[in-house]
Amino acid sequence: MKRVVIKVGSSVLTETTTIAKERMLNLVSLIVEARKKYEIILVTSGAVAAGYTSVQLNRSIPTSKKVLASVGQPILMSAYKNKFDIFNVAISQILLTEEDFNSRVHTQIVQDIINRTLTNDILPIVNENDISTTPDQLFGDNDQLSAHVAFYTGADMLVILSDIDGYYDSNPKDNPKAKIRKVVHEIEKEELEQVHTPNNQFASGGIVTKLMAAKYIMEKKRKMFLCNGYDLAAARDFLIHDKHTKGTLFISKEKDK
Numbered sequence: 625m626k627r628v629v630i631k632v633g634s635s636v637l638t639e640t641t642t643i644a645k646e647r648m649l650n651l652v653s654l655i656v657e658a659r660k661k662y663e664i665i666l667v668t669s670g671a672v673a674a675g676y677t678s679v680q681l682n683r684s685i686p687t688s689k690k691v692l693a694s695v696g697q698p699i700l701m702s703a704y705k706n707k708f709d710i711f712n713v714a715i716s717q718i719l720l721t722e723e724d725f726n727s728r729v730h731t732q733i734v735q736d737i738i739n740r741t742l743t744n745d746i747l748p749i750v751n752e753n754d755i756s757t758t759p760d761q762l763f764g765d766n767d768q769l770s771a772h773v774a775f776y777t778g779a780d781m782l783v784i785l786s787d788i789d790g791y792y793d794s795n796p797k798d799n800p801k802a803k804i805r806k807v808v809h810e811i812e813k814e815e816l817e818q819v820h821t822p823n824n825q826f827a828s829g830g831i832v833t834k835l836m837a838a839k840y841i842m843e844k845k846r847k848m849f850l851c852n853g854y855d856l857a858a859a860r861d862f863l864i865h866d867k868h869t870k871g872t873l874f875i876s877k878e879k880d881k
């Protein structure tokens with residue numbers, strides 16, 4: 625069975641005062657369906673945003689942001705558990721930092737736990753460990769964390785579910801005439817030097833970190849698919865029906881032949 629990492633951003637999972645339950649349920653249903661065809665690893669953002677639904681601390685203060693993550697992580701996981709229980713899917717929580725990929729010994733631990741989780745038919749749910757880490761142990765965004773998880777666990781593909789339909793030739797929030805790019809083979813240096821533009825106050829990524837993830841994935845000869853996480857039609861078409869309707873596929877030229 626092919627292995628696929630699905631990453632979902634904060635904006636898809638949360639609204640200002642609550643977890644976006646219906647969107648989460650749609651995501652959970654898609655994952656349940658996709659598990660018939662692939663081994664799925666879920667990388668989820670949303671701990672800080674979920675924390676804010678409970679206590680409104682100032683997330684620009686680093687310690688308060690950690691407290692928000694510590695409050696939000698169990699809120700997020702219990703929301704997932706309620707939904708996966710409907711489908712009798714067991715889940716696990718795996719919190720990682722950049723350090724987990726810094727040495728062979730650490731990486732082996734991550735690989736072993738994820739492999740063992742999957743062979744026991746448990747869905748691994750990964751997030752960055754925002755809580756006890758120093759800034760240099762953190763990726764700081766889950767786009768790059770998910771790319772590392774995909775490569776080191778031998779996944780064939782990374783699917784990023786965002787608040788946007790794909791990668792456009794300019795920011796569609798500023799330019800209504802922006803056109804979506806269906807397939808991208810290469811990412812130029814200038815594209816990575818754009819200002820970071822997360823669309824949500826709790827998102828830390830923006831398009832640049834997605835492009836960094838895509839570059840890493842293509843260098844490793846894997847594929848990345850960026851599509852909408854609010855409306856999962858494109859993700860469903862791509863994953864379940866092998867059809868590329870909407871969304872951007874990042875794939876190296878050699879791999880596309």
Ligand SMILES: Nc1ncnc2c1ncn2[C@@H]1O[C@H](COP(=O)(O)OP(=O)(O)O)[C@@H](O)[C@H]1O
Nearest residue numbers: 633634786787792794795822823827829830831
């Ligand atoms: N060229 C572009 N194509 C698509 N999105 C872009 C582009 N430039 C900037 N963006 C912004 O990046 C946002 C997606 O990143 P982000 O808000 O971090 O999402 P997520 O929470 O899913 O990680 C989009 O909503 C859009 O405002």
Ligand SMILES: N[C@@H](CCC(=O)OP(=O)(O)O)C(=O)O
Nearest residue numbers: 634669670671672766828829
């Ligand atoms: N670990 C953080 C992830 C923040 C993050 O990367 O957000 P996003 O840009 O929405 O993927 C959290 O759970 O809040």
